[in-house]
Amino acid sequence: MFDLLYFLVFSVIFIQISSTQKSIPYSDQLARQKLIYAAIASYGTVPDYCMNLGFNNSKIRRQITVPCDTVDPNDTCSGFTAVSDEESAILVVFRGTTSDEQLAIEGIETVEKQMPWISGGVVSEYFGDAFYKIWNSGMKDDFNYLISKHPNYQVWVTGHSLGGALASLASSYLVFNHLTPSENLLLVTFGQPRTGNLTYAQNFDLLIENSYRITHSHDPVPHLPGKGHHGYWHHKSEVYYNEKMTGWEICEEDEGQKCSNANAVDLDFQDHLHYFNLDILTLGYSNCQNSTIS
Ligand SMILES: *[C@@H]1O[C@H](CO)[C@@H](O)[C@H](O)[C@H]1NC(C)=O
Numbered sequence: 001m002f003d004l005l006y007f008l009v010f011s012v013i014f015i016q017i018s019s020t021q022k023s024i025p026y027s028d029q030l031a032r033q034k035l036i037y038a039a040i041a042s043y044g045t046v047p048d049y050c051m052n053l054g055f056n057n058s059k060i061r062r063q064i065t066v067p068c069d070t071v072d073p074n075d076t077c078s079g080f081t082a083v084s085d086e087e088s089a090i091l092v093v094f095r096g097t098t099s100d101e102q103l104a105i106e107g108i109e110t111v112e113k114q115m116p117w118i119s120g121g122v123v124s125e126y127f128g129d130a131f132y133k134i135w136n137s138g139m140k141d142d143f144n145y146l147i148s149k150h151p152n153y154q155v156w157v158t159g160h161s162l163g164g165a166l167a168s169l170a171s172s173y174l175v176f177n178h179l180t181p182s183e184n185l186l187l188v189t190f191g192q193p194r195t196g197n198l199t200y201a202q203n204f205d206l207l208i209e210n211s212y213r214i215t216h217s218h219d220p221v222p223h224l225p226g227k228g229h230h231g232y233w234h235h236k237s238e239v240y241y242n243e244k245m246t247g248w249e250i251c252e253e254d255e256g257q258k259c260s261n262a263n264a265v266d267l268d269f270q271d272h273l274h275y276f277n278l279d280i281l282t283l284g285y286s287n288c289q290n291s292t293i294s
């Protein structure tokens with residue numbers, strides 16, 4: 001009798017600590033029809049137009065664009081906040097690379113320089129600096145304003161490429177600092193590079209329950225920096241799409257072997273530039289004024 005009771009009690013405890021608790025399950029529709037347009041909007045100068053393709057009547061709070069690197073004064077980092085009353089969501093969105101030079105700089109700095117991160121572990125100094133520059137240049141005030149006005153809204157954090165890394169950092173920053181509870185936050189990234197080391201990933205996994213790192217078939221960027229190189233390690237949960245983005249697999253490990261790690265050959269940068277069959281940079285740079293599906 002007691003044995004059975006102990007068995008039941010321990011089973012329940014075991015199930016609770018071993019299962020991945022997610023208050024917001026993965027939604028292909030949300031990523032495909034809404035959040036990808038937010039990520040695309042961050043590449044433009046007037047995010048409203050791209051946002052309107054995914055959201056009815058969303059309101060941009062402010063776009064913040066700041067110089068983000070000392071080597072190249074033209075290298076800017078950018079992000080914006082917005083609110084959607086229809087979705088009861090506050091959006092926090094970051095932009096990816098804007099030029100090949102930036103990508104090169106990012107590649108070098110990502111690997112070599114790291115900084116301690118607030119929630120534990122170390123992250124690329126380039127990503128960490130970029131997040132803090134955007135955050136401290138006004139995004140913090142905008143976020144605080146929006147969350148105080150809409151305390152019950154979910155917080156949706158997103159970005160493509162470098163923007164995905166910044167979105168990852170922003171999520172752990174927001175939850176670690178109790179700016180929003182974890183069950184209220186949704187992180188969806190597109191083609192995110194490895195952002196920090198294993199300790200960063202492990203602490204991230206404990207902190208952020210609703211994290212979906214979308215990868216597209218042969219996109220090379222999720223393989224950068226190399227796994228374990230200077231300790232770089234992905235956090236959860238990868239959502240790995242096939243070439244035509246018609247089907248996906250979710251890997252509930254940090255570096256799931258069934259997901260993009262199984263396909264690290266024949267890498268194709270075009271897969272990085274196209275998510276959900278949208279030409280991300282072309283759309284973003286044109287402020288979605290010519291929305292063509294390529
Ligand atoms: C806007 O609202 C209409 C009517 O509810 C809906 O059919 C449409 O899908 C929405 N569009 C977007 C972009 O959310």
Ligand SMILES: *[C@@H]1O[C@H](CO)[C@@H](O)[C@H](O)[C@H]1NC(C)=O
Pocket residue numbers: 072073074
């Ligand atoms: C920055 O941009 C300006 C104008 O496009 C260009 O003339 C200059 O060479 C660029 N600087 C660097 C360091 O790339």
Ligand SMILES: *[C@@H]1O[C@H](CO)[C@@H](O)[C@H](O)[C@H]1NC(C)=O
Pocket residue numbers: 121122197198199200231
């Ligand atoms: C991550 O980096 C920190 C700082 O260098 C280090 O203390 C920690 O051990 C690293 N994590 C792993 C798993 O190597």
Ligand SMILES: *[C@@H]1O[C@H](CO)[C@@H](O)[C@H](O)[C@H]1NC(C)=O
Pocket residue numbers: 286289290
């Ligand atoms: C958008 O399309 C119109 C009409 O097809 C064309 O005249 C215009 O040059 C295009 N603009 C851009 C930015 O591609």
